[in-house]
Amino acid sequence: xxxxxxxxxxxxxxxxxxxxxxxxxxxxxxxxxxxxxxxxxxxxxxxxxxxxxxxxxxxxxxxxxxxxxxxxxxxxxxxxxxxxxxxxxxxxxxxxxxxxxxxxxxxxxxxxxxxxxxxxxxxxxxxxxxxxxxxxxxxxxxxxxxxxxxxxxxxxxxxxxxxxxxxxxxxxxxxxxxxxxxxxxxxxxxxxxxxxxxxxxxxxxxxxxxxxxxxxxxxxxxxxxxxxxxxxxxxxxxxxxxxxxxxxxxxxxxxxxxxxxxxxxxxxxxxxxxxxxxxxxxxxxxxxxxxxxxxxxxxxxxxxxxxxxxxxxxxxxxxxxxxxxxxxxxxxxxxxxxxxxxxxxxxxxxxxxxxxxxxxxxxxxxxxxxxxxxxxxxxxxxxxxxxxxxxxxxxxxxxxxxxxxxxxxxxxxxxxxxxxxxxxxxxxxxxxxxxxxxxxxxxxxxxxxxxxxxxxxx
Amino acid sequence: xxxxxxxxxxxxxxxxxxxxxxxxxxxxxxxxxxxxxxxxxxxxxxxxxxxxxxxxxxxxxxxxxxxxxxxxxxxxxxxxxxxxxxxxxxxxxxxxxxxxxxxxxxxxxxxxxxxxxxxxxxxxxx
Numbered sequence: 001x002x003x004x005x006x007x008x009x010x011x012x013x014x015x016x017x018x019x020x021x022x023x024x025x026x027x028x029x030x031x032x033x034x035x036x037x038x039x040x041x042x043x044x045x046x047x048x049x050x051x052x053x054x055x056x057x058x059x060x061x062x063x064x065x066x067x068x069x070x071x072x073x074x075x076x077x078x079x080x081x082x083x084x085x086x087x088x089x090x091x092x093x094x095x096x097x098x099x100x101x102x103x104x105x106x107x108x109x110x111x112x113x114x115x116x117x118x119x120x121x122x123x124x125x126x127x128x129x130x131x132x133x134x135x136x137x138x139x140x141x142x143x144x145x146x147x148x149x150x151x152x153x154x155x156x157x158x159x160x161x162x163x164x165x166x167x168x169x170x171x172x173x174x175x176x177x178x179x180x181x182x183x184x185x186x187x188x189x190x191x192x193x194x195x196x197x198x199x200x201x202x203x204x205x206x207x208x209x210x211x212x213x214x215x216x217x218x219x220x221x222x223x224x225x226x227x228x229x230x231x232x233x234x235x236x237x238x239x240x241x242x243x244x245x246x247x248x249x250x251x252x253x254x255x256x257x258x259x260x261x262x263x264x265x266x267x268x269x270x271x272x273x274x275x276x277x278x279x280x281x282x283x284x285x286x287x288x289x290x291x292x293x294x295x296x297x298x299x300x301x302x303x304x305x306x307x308x309x310x311x312x313x314x315x316x317x318x319x320x321x322x323x324x325x326x327x328x329x330x331x332x333x334x335x336x337x338x339x340x341x342x343x344x345x346x347x348x349x350x351x352x353x354x355x356x357x358x359x360x361x362x363x364x365x366x367x368x369x370x371x372x373x374x375x376x377x378x379x380x381x382x383x384x385x386x387x388x389x390x391x392x393x394x395x396x397x398x399x400x401x402x403x404x405x406x407x408x409x410x411x412x413x414x415x416x417x418x419x420x421x422x423x424x425x426x427x428x429x430x431x432x433x434x435x436x437x438x439x440x441x442x443x444x445x446x447x448x449x450x451x452x453x454x455x456x457x458x
Numbered sequence: 459x460x461x462x463x464x465x466x467x468x469x470x471x472x473x474x475x476x477x478x479x480x481x482x483x484x485x486x487x488x489x490x491x492x493x494x495x496x497x498x499x500x501x502x503x504x505x506x507x508x509x510x511x512x513x514x515x516x517x518x519x520x521x522x523x524x525x526x527x528x529x530x531x532x533x534x535x536x537x538x539x540x541x542x543x544x545x546x547x548x549x550x551x552x553x554x555x556x557x558x559x560x561x562x563x564x565x566x567x568x569x570x571x572x573x574x575x576x577x578x579x580x581x582x583x584x
Contacts, residue, residue: 213542217471217541221471223563224474225470227567228474231568259563260563263543
């Protein structure tokens with residue numbers, strides 16, 4: 001159009017562009033449905049119109065893809081939400097500040113608060129946790145707090161959650177940090193009400209305790225009567241009856257030991273065992289145990305010696321220490337047929353180690369890692385094996401551990417004897433003080449948790 | 459010889475203990491529950507009582523508490539003989555005034571007689 005004036009050209013451009021206005025108006029509200037009419041005449045605007053039409057078509061295509069994606073995402077979210085709600089365990093998710101961001105129905109059911117009531121609140125304040133005595137667990141000791149600060153997973157089953165109505169329930173809780181691109185983004189608290197498990201546990205302990213006590217009455221009668229028959233309290237005993245009556249006495253004694261061990265295990269597992277920790281002389285106690293066991297070593301013609309360094313004051317419960325020594329030295333005697341048993345002590349930092357060395361038949365390496373488990377009997381019962389319940393070393397280990405020490409197999413091989421060892425904290429050492437404090441707390445716990453006991457401590 | 463009252467609800471055990479103590483020269487009488495035990499303490503007037511814990515009617519602990527608050531009986535020495543061996547028990551009964559705490563299944567009757575004698579002698583010396 002060479003002859004047109006500038007004014008005419010301007011109005012021509014305007015009129016051509018006006019055709020686009022309705023399209024832009026619709027696009028501004030998200031409607032890309034109208035197509036552009038491409039004019040017949042071919043001029044500078046044709047390219048622009050075609051371009052815009054192509055753009056509209058591409059936008060339309062992508063929009064419909066997005067809509068589809070959205071629908072399938074919504075489906076997935078609903079699916080995940082349904083799964084989340086269907087998990088039988090309570091789940092509370094928190095963010096990096098321990099604020100509650102998600103909570104499933106079972107969690108709401110157990111705690112009594114709805115998600116709406118707790119959303120955005122700090123879990124430590126929103127869901128209080130208490131110990132057996134009803135004392136609140138300090139915020140910094142809450143599993144959700146420690147998991148957040150340490151980045152480690154925690155499992156806790158020693159505490160109670162407080163419900164909205166202030167009642168409590170024992171809770172088993174697994175706390176796992178939520179990692180997002182390698183960084184902690186929050187905490188996943190998964191928990192369950194374990195009232196029933198706790199009740200069953202207590203029932204089991206009570207049953208074993210009661211059964212053990214009930215078993216002891218007839219056993220005491222058999223033991224007592226047999227000993228009186230043997231002594232001739234009921235008249236002379238024929239020679240041919242001496243052996244069977246002796247065997248009855250021996251078997252009864254074994255049963256009594258077995259019942260005692262079972263009772264001890266039940267106490268250990270029910271955490272109902274008291275440790276009266278005082279400063280005791282290892283060499284004095286060992287000498288005392290030697291006196292009790294001497295008849296056995298004399299009978300077998302084997303040695304029994306003590307090699308002790310001067311400072312041997314340890315912090316221990318005297319009776320439990322006697323039981324540990326009795327058990328380990330008793331075992332050594334049982335499996336030694338020549339040579340003898342030597343007990344020695346050695347200082348080891350805050351501990352004193354006690355070694356029980358024998359020249360007995362030894363233990364094959366296959367059995368080494370089973371030794372301290374319950375009901376493990378490595379050797380068949382022998383005639384001297386009164387206390388062969390398979391519980392001895394298990395009890396020994398738990399006693400040593402409770403007193404702050406440990407017990408281990410130092411070395412043993414078939415035909416080359418055995419060395420068992422245990423350690424106890426030295427009197428006055430830091431560890432000794434710590435253990436003492438711990439037992440003080442446990443003692444008051446024990447009194448609190450069994451208020452129904454009328455002097456029947458089992 | 460000393461007059462002894464055994465309070466024990468198991469018929470076989472009580473007969474066994476009775477024979478053992480009679481052999482050792484004690485003058486023995488028996489009671490089968492806590493109530494009867496308290497009665498016989500007043501009627502038989504023993505020098506010494508051997509007392510079980512788990513019994514029908516009055517338990518050993520209740521008997522012990524009654525004895526210690528009874529003007530007539532409070533100085534009567536009482537030895538607990540039971541199969542309950544929890545350490546808390548031992549302490550509780552000794553705190554309540556028992557002069558000894560013995561475990562049935564750990565002692566043969568002759569050993570029991572010796573222990574009772576030992577505890578009684580020690581008590582008399584006080």
